[in-house]
Amino acid sequence: MARAAALLALAVAWTPAARAEPVTVPVDVGVGPAGFLFSGRVAEDQLFHFGLKLSIQAIIDQELIRRHQQRIPPGLRRQALRMKEVRYSPSLLIPDALIISPQVENTGVYGVSWRPFSAGVTVADGPAARLHLSAGLLLTYAYLHSSLPQIPETHFARPGLDIGAELQLAPTQPVSLSVGWASGFYLPQELGGFGLGTDRDLADVLWHVGQAWVKVHFRFPYTTDL
Numbered sequence: 001m002a003r004a005a006a007l008l009a010l011a012v013a014w015t016p017a018a019r020a021e022p023v024t025v026p027v028d029v030g031v032g033p034a035g036f037l038f039s040g041r042v043a044e045d046q047l048f049h050f051g052l053k054l055s056i057q058a059i060i061d062q063e064l065i066r067r068h069q070q071r072i073p074p075g076l077r078r079q080a081l082r083m084k085e086v087r088y089s090p091s092l093l094i095p096d097a098l099i100i101s102p103q104v105e106n107t108g109v110y111g112v113s114w115r116p117f118s119a120g121v122t123v124a125d126g127p128a129a130r131l132h133l134s135a136g137l138l139l140t141y142a143y144l145h146s147s148l149p150q151i152p153e154t155h156f157a158r159p160g161l162d163i164g165a166e167l168q169l170a171p172t173q174p175v176s177l178s179v180g181w182a183s184g185f186y187l188p189q190e191l192g193g194f195g196l197g198t199d200r201d202l203a204d205v206l207w208h209v210g211q212a213w214v215k216v217h218f219r220f221p222y223t224t225d226l
Helices: 002-014 041-045 062-067 074-080
Strands: 022-038 049-061 085-088 097-101 107-125 129-146 154-169 175-190 205-225
Touching (some): 022 097, 041 107, 049 205
Antiparallel strands (some): 022 049, 022 205, 049 085, 107 129, 129 154, 154 175, 175 205
């Protein structure tokens, strides 16, 4: 289902089967505070570092799918008409998260994370709440500095995979709220270097970053040519 949703989003958005016409779609923009839990020595010193969680999603609902079904390739049309909605990000360059955590006591972290590809499933969807589970590819850079000798200056730059869940309350309202958690698993990187750290204590290696967040969502109509 997730694969079909991704194919449908691409088909609806970019298939030039007919002349362009104005189409209004709902757009959901979410932003809010996030806490980041780095594995190993960083978590031992300070459990959470802080930043922002971001999301921008265009929503193709069932009404829009039916109205423009002729723009969907015939092989996907029947499956598309059974879907309630498809959500996709309009740009791969939009960050998923910003880490802005100054050195309060010992350790500071600054960074940015992208989630260029993801797939998911909505396990509950109604006017009161929407629960969505997802997995995706991560690309993360973070600069870590500390006054502790066991946490040397580190430029963490790694790809990874994450799994997460997000519960959004009143998802169809103009303003709504969501809470979520995601665990990101990265190609390991040793503190103070770029190696895998296979010869070091696991606490001296960065391989996992957890995220907890609260987001405020703003939903509004956007008109574009399709």
